[in-house]
Amino acid sequence: MSNETIPDNLTADNFADGYKYGFSTPEKSLVKSEKGLNEDVVRQISAAKNEPSWMLAYRLKALETFYKMPMPVWGADLSGVDFDEIYYYAKPSTESVSSWDEVPEDIRNTYDRLGIPEAEKKFLAGVGAQYDSEMVYHNLQKNLTDQGVIFSSPEDAVINHPDIIRKFFGTVIPHTDNKFAALNTAVWSGGSFIYIPKGVHVDIPLQAYFRVNTKSFGQFERTLIVVDEGAFVHYIEGCTAPVFTKDSLHTAVVEIVALPGARVRYSTIQNWSNNMYNLVTKRAFAYENATVEWVDGNIGSKVTMKYPAIFLMGKGAHGEVMSIAFANKGQEQDTGTKIMHFADDTSSVVTAKSISKSGGISSYRGIIKANAGLRNIRSKVECDALLLDPSAKTNTYPVMDIQSDDVSMEHEASVSKISEEQLLYLMSRGIGEAEASMMIVNGFIDPLVKQLPMEYAVELNRLIELEMEGSVG
């Protein structure tokens, strides 16, 4: 494959045409706040949700923090983010419903084109689909409800389960953590709340589908997952958004609490359209013998800054992060991992893969920290980057901060292009160049894809195929 044979015909414009989920339905929001952010907007959001006063007070405190905190000076270029040009709240025309037939037709059409109902029938225990900022669709299999599993919007949880919310909300990611966490805490709307009681093993993944539909509308979903002692849940979140011409902002906060002996797996494939700033704070606390796994795919967006974190708080806790990023033309995927070893006998594994093409930038930014005095800490990090053409870019910025002498810490990173030898091998067996390249790329991301449920693996492969179009001549 010589460099000259690679046409660069996948521009932002024709990419938008070819974007599988790039359709939109006319806006029909009942409540829409003014553009821009101020105290009134926050009060308006809180009032629309009939929130108790403690939540409003917390939002207002976070708003103050947001004003005070500086923009991050590291990472991707965020100069295109204009906080005054964004709608902070829009509520769709319907309240939460529990059966598919009750969902209004235009919203249902959107979901139908994403294939939600089939997916639900076959694989999913419950769907919390987010259209704009509120949950409009909600279903949870009865046996889970009977076991005490709670899967609802965070708004519902604030009203119905204030004890759990007050105990955990904002404890994993305080509003003072960073400017965008503060913003989310002030204006959060929608998301998921999950509580798995002690010892309950949820066999089928729970899924929420998020979509952003209103122009210039930032989505600030807030997810809190509390998994009680010895329980297990796999939560899946997929994001697709219609293509708009104005830059949009997505600032989510995801908090996970894995209590002693619990296991949580959080899988997400992000496929925002290429004008989205995706600035997300995700963090999990893993207590004694608990396991937390993040499976993270970043395909779309203009700029993504996302560093799923695991704080290993209790003895024997284990954390795993598997991520894949695809940076195409005009895209910057600044992703990574933060693992803090705070207890003895804790271990972590990070596998990060990235693919860049047509000037796209993918960066790995990570930190592994082990405090002094800890015994038997193990950590292994592997970052691989694949560059598909000469204009592709990749950066790797890991930090290993080790203060204990009973640690085994390994980090490896490699950068390469599609190997000529592998291509030749496949092509000499009669496989065309484009197909051979695709096979090699599939092999590159295979360790991660294997971790996903079947329908997500299929979707990820399809998305990568779409991104790969036109990359070989």
Add this chain to the structure above:
Amino acid sequence: MIATKAPALEWPGRTNEEWHRSKLARFALDTRATRPAAKAVGSRVPAPETLQADAQWAGQLRFVDGALTGVVLDPALKAAGVQLGLLTQAPASVTKFLTIAEALCDTQASLHHYQNLEFGAVLVLPPKVVADKPFLIHLTETRKEVLSVPHFAIHAGSLSQASLVIRSDSPAGTAFTTHTATTVQLDDGAHFRLCDLQNHNLSAAVLDHSFARLGRDAQLFHWQACLGGGVVKSRFEFSLDGEGANLKTHGLYFGTSDQHKDLRIATTHRAPHTTSYALYKGAVRDRSRTIFQGLIEVAPTAPGTDAYLSNKNLILNDGARADSLPQLKIDTNDVKCSHGSTTGKVNEDEVFYLMARGFSRDEARLIISEGLFAELIDEAPEALRGELERVVEDSLRSPASGGAR
């Protein structure tokens, strides 16, 4: 005299990632100043004595407190046009390169060297000259509370071959700051080995910003032992500008007592088919902290780059700290770049194996740790190996059995 008057730059601020882990205030740059020896003794500077020619070295320069006290150079090399002497006598090619290096300073923490430049040495090799034995520049600093600012400039002409050892030391208890820099200019096809042995006392503050440029098919081997200094912040930038240039860098560093060492190397591949191989190993004990930052950068103009960087850290007791920050910044796809970093303790299985053969626990740990550094010491100039082995042993001894340093 040789200090420049370039307008000041910004000091590295809170957001400067490179300075994030080291405090600028510890270098006392605002309170310590250069104190020219000439002024202190009067206008006459004693002429440097001619050192005895030595079978080990091709030529030597000896500096004490910023003054040149001894000099010797192999007559055959001198006749061939080799220049080993004071920086003030540097030819135009070297002074021009110095202005380039100065222009590359991105913060006041680097530019400060050029603004306060006090003394220095130059080594110039004409094209095709081959020196079989290494050159030696030896610095000793005994002045208290001063700022000592030496510069070493090397220019190796095309197809020349040579090696140079720069060693610096100071008597125990002498608190001072030294802001050093080495500039290396390798013309096409030049082969050069530069060995830097820094062994200042534990009260010294050592700041360094060095720069090397490699021409077509040039080869540089940089060997570095960062042993002394209470607080050390160094940066070496390597620029592979000519096609086929090859860089090999080896470094070893130890942290004992309260030492703080922050080492950064940054290699930029700017031309096709350039290669770099970096191996850095450190060990920390007591309450010391080391930081290793290693960047491989590949410009779009450097297809065919092959680069590797490895960093290994050994933590000898709890509370000692080692940070490792390997970095890749790749702007083209026809490359093979990777890095690896490990941090850990002495392997208990290996300790058990040796103890089963009659070694005590401390002896076993020492033997294994020494083994880790053996491959670096084997690559050091022969004249230094015995001394290095002793230093390594002292630094690695477990705190319980008592280190000599």
